[in-house]
Amino acid sequence: MDGNTPKTSEGERLLDIQRAAHRRDGPPPSRTRIDRLDRLDDMVRMRQEAFAGAISTDFGNRSRFETSLLETMTVLSAIRYARKNVRWWMEPAYQEVDFAFWPGAAWIRREPLGVVGIISPWNYPLQLALSPLVDIIAGGNRAIIKPSEQTPVFSELLHRAISDTFAEQEIAVVTGGPDVAANFSKLPFDHLVFTGSTTVGRKVAQAAAEGLVPTTLELGGKSPTIVCPSGSMAKAVKAITYGKYINAGQTCIAPDYVMVPRERMIELADHVMAEARRYYPNAGADYSTLISERAFDRMAAAIAEAELGGAKVLRHPVPPDRTKRLLPPVVVMDAPENCALMREEIFGPVLPIVGYDTLDDALDWVNSHPHPLALYIFAEDKKEQTRVLDRTQSGGVTVNGTLLHIAQEGLPFGGVGASGLGAYHGRHGFDRFTHARAVFRTGFFNAASWLAPPYGKRANRLLRFLMR
Structure with a gap:
């Protein structure tokens, strides 16, 4: 050589x-x-x-x-x-x-x-x-x-x-x-x-x-959560908090952002942060750190950009620590549409909450973005569940929960469009x-042999029969 x-x-x-x-x-x-x-x-x-x-x-x-x-x-x-x-x-x-x-x-x-x-x-x-x-x-x-x-x-x-x-x-x-x-x-x-x-x-x-x-x-992509008008706030708070902050949000099917009726936005944000504080009171051993300082810096910059643009930010009482790559749970309300948190997959413990006026408005928002890997629906009304399913596309869905569709071995796991x-x-x-591999085996009698040249009366009769 x-x-x-x-x-x-x-x-x-x-x-x-x-x-x-x-x-x-x-x-x-x-x-x-x-x-x-x-x-x-x-x-x-x-x-x-x-x-x-x-x-x-x-x-x-x-x-x-x-x-x-x-x-x-x-x-x-x-x-x-x-x-x-x-x-x-x-x-x-x-x-x-x-x-x-x-x-x-x-x-x-x-x-x-x-x-x-x-x-x-x-x-x-x-x-x-x-x-x-x-x-x-x-x-x-x-x-x-x-x-x-x-x-x-x-x-x-x-x-x-x-x-x-x-x-x-x-x-x-x-x-x-x-x-x-x-x-x-x-x-x-x-x-x-x-x-x-x-x-x-x-x-x-x-x-x-x-x-x-x-x-x-x-x-991946930005996997949305839609809290419908009939959605249970108690179910939504527990499931969203769990799905978002487990592994510090570094999950490809984590709820990326939440859409909720505008009049319930503050209620949801306050309850999610309270639940996050209950789950991770000290942001200690049960709470994951970010994979790298680069990931920490990206999240810090995205939060700062949103806040500078007028968003309201709710923070966990434990302060961030770059040396440990520790970023405790964050909730962001009314983030500007053009900020990084609303443009890019977040992949971290930051949850934007967006208020909507009608369910159609929420569906139009979701459909204006690439198809996500996951979508989460909170609705007690089955007609609302069906409406969201009919009007959206995603790799998978969990209704009245988060993450759980991936745990079902009987269901396919994958994306659609830009998500996979x-x-x-x-x-x-x-x-x-x-x-x-397709296999066909002829039997003891093979009618196809009658359709071989020279094409005579028998072949024509058989062809007419087959085309009946």
Whole structure:
């Protein structure tokens, strides 16, 4: 090898190994898939405390209970669901055969794609690396994970854990910075899963498109909450406070802003801040810090801009601390439409509340922005619930709650438009990471043979019959 020959990356090396193994071994039987799911389950259970500690170290502080609840539990639930159902998901799906082709048979085989790449983010580094992996394994694929460089302690622990649990021809991890991630997104995978910002997602999609690599993009956007005229204030306050401030708002489906009848805006803002103070009285061990000083500075600047523009800001009594990247809960009323809080995905513990005069006004506001990853509706009146559902688009919805749709393994999780492409979870993930191969088998009698040249009377009679 001369000095001008490009060095093969670790991602390329692993892709070659896994692709060769996939071609050699073919689709794995259900027992192999279940064995891999069992090993993944054992890996997560045995290292759950270590994972939580590593994530907290990377964040500065992350509640270990939140990690167990939002990451460990959801991954174990996904494994349990896939393990229970994968055998029947793999069964051929027989299809109706038109009379003209009797007694033939038609069916769909769900076949593995091959090797799937996963680019996972920093905000839920365990869950967003391993939840898609569960569906990828159930589909009979092999996988390579590129975790975020912003959680280096966790990423190194995940690398060791996967290496100890799986052969590199089954599942592997590649670590490194932005250059490694950029190269990873250009590799000729059979499918690529990316979770992250819309801006980076566009770059990943462009890189994958060069090799015609299909993608699943889980992005984000400004997920609205609409409190309808019939909405319960008590339900809204509890669910919005929980969904917004858990993980300090660093959640892709967190309520980004709230729309509420104008006459109830101050009431909602006061109650949300009171609830946040009750949840996190000292903004201590149960409250997460921001991932970086850059994130802290961005939030501080956005709050200052809104306040300078005339917004009313409600602050938690514990003061912010840049050295700790600690930003306690903030509520903002009447933020200017053109300020950063109302233009950009917030991804932090700042909740804008917007008053509306009519529900149609609120729906028009939501529809004037790109389709979000999530939407939350608070309404006791089912007609209002249906009205909001009919008039809006989003990746998913929770009614009279927040976040909960993502925990349902029977529901697809994904975005629409600018908030993402494709969906996974449960059967939907199995279908996403397999190819629906169409198969038709002729029977002992094949009427199509009568339609071959030379076209005589019999062929014409049969054609007229088929066109009846």
